[in-house]
Amino acid sequence: MTITKDPENSEFFRDGIDEETDLQKQPEQKISIWLAGSIIFFLLLVFVVSALIVQRVYFQPPVVRTAVERELLKHKTAIKDNPNNAEAYVGLAGVYLEVERPDKAVKELEKALRLEPRSWNARFELGMAYEALGKPEEAVSQFLKASAIDPNNEYSFYQLGRLYHKKRDYGQAIQAYKKTLKVNATLADVHYYLGQCYEKTNKKSLAKQEYEEALRYVDSYPEAEKALKQLE
Template sequence: MSDKLKNSLMDRLLKFQCHFTWNLLGEDVDIDNVEERLNDQIEFLPDALKHRMYNLLAYLKHLKGDHEEAMIQLQKSEAQIQESSISEDTDVRRTVMYANFAWVFYHQNQFNKSFTYAEKVETIIKQYESPPKENTLLLDIYGEQGWTYLSFTGKYYQWAAECFEKALELDPDDPELNSGHAMAVYRMEGFRHSSYSENKSFPLLERASRLNPRDTVLKVLLALKYLDMKNYNQGTMLIEQALQEQPESPYVLRYVATFYRKNRQVDQAIAMFKKVLFLTPTSCPVYYQLAKCYRSLIRMPTYYNKQQNAEAIANAIFYSEKAVELNKSSVGAHILLARVYMKANEHQKAKEEFDKTLTMKNMWPEQKQELHFYWAKYLMYSRKSESEAVRHFKEVIKIQSPSWFSENAIKELQSLAKP
């Protein structure tokens, strides 16, 4: 194929809505970790969603330069669509997949096959270019794009929410889209540690739960919001319902365990997280949550016993180091590891982890605030270095983002300024 024809083909590919045109940057994620998460989801989540996971897996294989394996994942996606589709709009669900096929063939220098799949995409688009059929196509594309961003990494949660919002403008009552939107907003609230609109997800989760009464994951997320709002009884009722409905789902159990941890039922949380770890042994979030549980036990009144305190420290270090090992791009896991080293008074390791984490490119402003804030507290109370602590409290405030950390850094500085 001549350069002119190849350039013409590339121009066509760039117009398609698919993983290759959604600005999914490999440098933002630990690709192996995302693959592990997707494989867990394929094992435990409903068949109707699996074609999307195979599509994303194909793109991840592309990022690793393994185009043969990318093709295998796309073939799995195609088979899954064929098995699970019961509507006349099956071709709509193939649009993103066919576009991905075209891109993979292009990268394999199989330009004729790439051209064939590009034509397949354009044929479907032409069939659905007029209202109201156009909405059917847009809903599927917005939905897949939203779920893809939600599966990639925290940096993309805002984009995920925006995709679901666009789709909901077309169909406000779609259960799956409401579910995706609620989850995206919920994750943004937890991810950014911001006091801004911190309960925006509550009504979204309520609505999504009404539209998806069988979705137990939504139920436990709503329970966590009730706990945040100090409505323990309502949260507990939803937790009990979810456990009755899906007692072996690792996703349900993980959020139930998080409910226990936040409610200071730490021993119950640890037991349940370990059950989840048995089901998903390479899950970074589970190791991360276990590390948080053990960190909370360090120097608690019931753990003043030296042996118990040493065990809590050792476990907190083990689980936080494992979380970082499993997902090297997780800023949250790195911050937790630094904080655990601080708790253990491992000064050199804490300093190394602090410095390393501060250089990570995918940090949110609130995460940088969190890191400086806890480093300042450590310097002030464990290292007795008030001047250095003040410098880091000021660093928190310099970062222009309203959060719990900026509010409390100001309070710490005001307290230090008092004679």
């Protein structure tokens, strides 16, 4: 007796069905992959655009409003463009001194002096910074170095005179003031301070001469007028 196989249960028939099913699934898989990729791209695009909006709205650079801010930005930009620009560090230190941050000024001036050890500006400003920090000995040291670099600049001698005067070292103050006037004889304040030092050392005739010189360069100088009257 011959047994006839059911064609639907034959291996050949099943293989044909499987192949047909796979062919039907392939387009669906391609569509799913494309759709997933599109969604990911869209989400990335939304993220990037959102980040740009947040940066523009919340993270804008600060607006420069004051003259001090402009000066800070100018010198910091100069240093960024050329880290070997000693004068840029001196300029930045000057701004820090202006806003009463002598500690920061010292750091910038030390950088300047590493680049240019014979910079008069850096030495002078460093002396001013040390004085502002309440370190008169360090300030004197820097003003002395500045005066050695440029003996024709009266300001370092003048600052030395002031510091010696404050210490009541009248002999040293007299020498510093005289050197100041040797460079620039028209400074009325220096004549007045020199007169005070002469008074303190009992040189009243010399003190009188200096008060008169102060009044010669400034018509209205109440302190010098008062000191002169007391000597007459």
